[in-house]
Each structure stands twice: as C-alpha cells, then as structure tokens.
Amino acid sequence: MNEQQLKQQIRNENEAAEYNSKAQSTSLQEVSVYSAIGLRLAHDLTQIIPGQFKGRLFKKGHLITEEDIPKLLDIGKEHIYVMELGEHDLHEDEAARRMAQALMDDQLVLSEPHEGKVSVKSSVVGIAKIAKEIVDEVNRIGEIALATIRNNQAVMVNGQLAATRAIPLVVNKQKVELVEQIAKQYRAAHGAAPISVVALPQRQIGLLTTGSEVYNGRIKDKFGPAVKAKLEALGSIVAEQRFAPDDRDIIVREIRELVACGYDMIAVTGGMSVDPDDRTPGAIAASGAEIVSYGTPMLPGSMLLVGYIEGVPIVGLPGCVMHDPYTSFDVLLPRLLLGERIDKEDIVALGYGGLLGC
C-alpha cells in the first residue's frame, strides 16, 4: 500500500468512525422556545405551583405551537431539546418501562411513563414481597432509580408498591439490560419476581375487649370499632367480640373459649401496661400461650404482645392501637393474617426506624 492509499484508508476509517459515533451516541440539540414552533418535545415537561398543582404540563411528543411559548416561559423553559436517540441509549420512558417489566410480578399494574416515571400498583389487597437486596443492587448501578415500599407492608387495591425512573433523559441501554439480567436470575432462583404482592386471605378474628370501665358501661367501647376497621381494610373480619372486666381469671376463661371457637387469630385489647389493673399480659400467658414477645421497640405500639396459643396467633393490643393509625400491630398484622410465623428477630427489627412518636 502506497502512502496515498494509506491516507485514503485512514480517511475512510475516520469517516466510518465519525458515522458510527453519530449513529451510536444520542444527540441533544438545544433550541430556543421562540424557534421551537413545529418541533416535538423530547420528554414530558412538569409544572409545579406550590399548594395548587404538580404534574405534567406537556407530554413527550407534543407538537409545539405559538401559544405554548408563554406557558413554556412560565415554567422556566427558554430552551427545549431536540433529540436523536443513539443506538446504545434508551429514552427515560423506555428505560423506566423496561425496568418495571423486568422486576415486577405479572399481577401488578404498570402505569404509562409519566414525567419519566413508571408507577407500579397492586390489583389486590395484599402484602408486598420485596427483595431488598435486589432493590439495593439495582440502585447501585447508577443513573437509574427503583423506589419501593417496605417488604411485608400491606398494600390496597391501586396502592403503589414501586416506581422506576432513569435519572438522565437518556440512559445507557446496558444499565437497563443489567437490571433485566438481575431480575431474570432472581426469578430463576426464587420462582417469583423480585417485587410482587401476595393477596391476603380472609381471616376470622376472635376479639376480647378488657377493661372494667368498658365492661361496666362507664365508657363506650372504642377499641372494637378501631380493630374492626384495621382488619376489614385488609379483607378480614372480627367474627366475634367479647368483653371482660380487669379480672385475670375471667380474661383467661374468655381467651380459652375464643380458642375453642377455632378463630384464625385472637386479639385481646387494653390492660397492657404497668398498672395493677393491667391484667392482660399475665392472663394471656396463663391461658397457655407461648409468648414471642411482650413489648416491642416501636413507638407507638411498645406494649404490644405477640404469642401463639395452640398454633394460633394471639396479640395483646395496647391503648395506642385504638387511636393511632400505624403502630407495631399494623406492621405485623399483614404477616399474621398471611399465616407467617413472627419470631423474636421480627420484633427486634421494629426498633430501627420505629420511632414514629406517640
């Protein structure tokens, strides 16, 4: 090859490299909004008016018209992007969609991408099963985000479990492919998606409300309705409610009778703290229950008791369960209803992050 041929070859190679790099990398061109009429938006545009509105003002692909210009200026956009996606990149919407599809169980409902985010919702009342180690692994990749609720948290119909998003407007395809690979490996090893929901079965609960002031009619029972509401929200019912004064033998007898009825769970309310009239923990122990824990390191719900009596869960519910929407009882309830055994470590784990105030 003579010198000229060599130069030509280098020129060819350079041109090819330039062509390839154009084809491979995403080009983002800034265009003044005044020159943007007739162009299409490369991504959703958000408006925030504190206290009034937060949401999508313009959708990706929107054809910009003259009357959009003041609206764009009002949300601080003097320029927009015109984008040509490189072959190794994914648009934020596509990245979010693919990650959600890879990580989520089929039963879950995926939203359309909205401002670059895909939301994942439950179609049933259930308990979230979320592999924390996978969430961490995905979030370690960088430039992509996976946010979830906590493992074992209750979720309502249409309740959100997770959301995916790419941080930049375009993200390297390999990052999303890595998420897909991580999810595939998890599914192969566990036979389930890293993020899923298990529908809660309908359980029948036997409820015993203690407290002489309630038993004698001095005050109206407020515990029964509160416990019923919490259970019904999760698809279970209080099949029977009984009342007892602050008398240990009577409480023991009532517990035994509720156990004999074959309910799926027994709940005893009131009398859970330190006063001489607080007979419930002693009565639960005397009724033959194996106590996993009397007391939890979570506030509210520190005086909660969890045990098992002939294999049936029994809980002692302190006063706060009556008025507080989220206590240690609410944390453990979905698992109790599912039939998962609660052990001492589950109680220990309530302390970190468990100070919600009461």
Ligand SMILES: Nc1nc2c(c(=O)[nH]1)N[C@H]1C(S)=C(S)[C@@H](COP(=O)(O)OP(=O)(O)OC[C@H]3O[C@@H](n4cnc5c(N)ncnc54)[C@H](O)[C@@H]3O)O[C@H]1N2
């Ligand atoms: N010195 C301490 N005081 C308290 C402690 C403690 O460890 N040391 N613990 C606190 C915590 S935490 C809770 S929760 C409360 C209440 O615990 P109890 O489960 O023993 O609640 P009671 O004493 O039975 O009742 C408290 C309050 O609520 C009323 N009540 C009870 N049952 C009903 C019902 N079915 N309907 C309507 N109202 C009800 C009761 O009349 C009392 O007024 O203790 C803290 N204090």
Ligand code: MOO
């Ligand atoms: O058990 Mo109390 O139950 O923390 O407010």
